[in-house]
Amino acid sequence: MKFGITQQFDCNYLDDRQEQLLVCVEPAIVLKSTFSDLTEHGFRRSGEQIYRPQCVSCNECQSIRVLARAHKPSKSQKRVLSKNSDIELKISDENKPEYYLLYEKYVNEIHSDGSMFPASPEQYYGFVDCEWQRPLFLEAYLDDELIGVAVTDKLNQGYSALYTFFEPSLSKRSLGIFFILKQIQLTADENLPYLYLGYQVDACKKMNYKQNFYPHERFFDNKWHLSVKKA
Structure with a gap:
């Protein structure tokens, strides 16, 4: 599986934190077949993107x-x-x-x-x-x-x-x-x-x-x- 990581940006949940996401960058046919498995490992879907928080100094977000x-x-x-x-x-x-x-x-x-x-x-x-x-x-x-x-x-x-x-x-x-x-x-x-x-x-x-x-x-x-x- 191929993954990418986003730049840091302002956290949507905690005002004083920076957020960073681990994103699965596989093609659609792979995402379709692995979506359930990735959800088992804390990932979530938004639109076409499957992601999981990957913050440097924070682990407040728990699936x-x-x-x-x-x-x-x-x-x-x-x-x-x-x-x-x-x-x-x-x-x-x-x-x-x-x-x-x-x-x-x-x-x-x-x-x-x-x-x-x-x-x-x-x-x-x-x-x-x-x-x-x-x-x-x-x-x-x-x-x-x-x-x-x-x-x-x-x-x-x-x-x-x-x-x-x-x-x-x-x-x-x-x-x-x-x-x-x-x-x-x-x-x-x-x-x-x-x-x-x-x-x-x-x-x-x-x-x-x-x-x-x-x-x-x-x-x-x-x-x-x-x-x-x-x-």
Whole structure:
């Protein structure tokens, strides 16, 4: 396998850090066949690129995956499911035009202080679409209106949650948590072991929600480490 390493740039998660990525530079046909295996080693997809943090003096970013078949929702997660019991879920393999309109509204209203602001079609399609990997889209409908979308990749060993966006006025519904719970359920229903959630960064408050799904494993020191909820 061939890899390249990026120049250092400002970290998207920690203001006082520099970030550097290890990127797989194989052709599309190789990426397609090795994507699942690379995910097993802490890599993640963004658009056509498969990458993993490779920072010189920081290892805060740890790939995290939920053991789907063993997951039991917490009391607060059960409340989220109950709160959203009126939502209808559908699955599509087509990146529909209406998704971008919802994504644009979400990024510009919820994440106006983030690296993805302002939203643009080029940005959206650039990190979701992929020549060698066709993502799935979990659609949430309320009274027949599209209110949220979770983009997820099917892997040999489960699913990899790529990004979630939703109607900003419905933030109190905790739709981000809801979509993760539904992806865990989807993974378990297909008798697959893992839902990958990207990178857990303990020092970044915006990322801390990922560690609340138990049991989960984190990838560091080149292996996965189990974490279970304490009684």
